[in-house]
Amino acid sequence: MQSKTDRVMCGTCEFWTGSRQPVFSSKGIPKVDVIDKIGCCECPMSRFEGQSRARDSHCMRFSKWTELF
Numbered sequence: 001m002q003s004k005t006d007r008v009m010c011g012t013c014e015f016w017t018g019s020r021q022p023v024f025s026s027k028g029i030p031k032v033d034v035i036d037k038i039g040c041c042e043c044p045m046s047r048f049e050g051q052s053r054a055r056d057s058h059c060m061r062f063s064k065w066t067e068l069f
Contacts, residue, residue, distance in 0.1 A: 001034045001055060005064070011055035014063040015043035018055055022067050032065070 018039025
């Protein structure tokens, strides 16, 4: 699944443990290729900490993945 870097979801969150890769679209736009469908939340401020989360789930404690521009 490829997504915009500014989309607020687990797959683009700093605290999500699933596999993902920063990529560029054919037009040179930075994106993220979220490989895993499920990952674990490791955000100490989230009520979902330690739980499995789908890549497109949403959380109020979102923090943009630092490798994304």
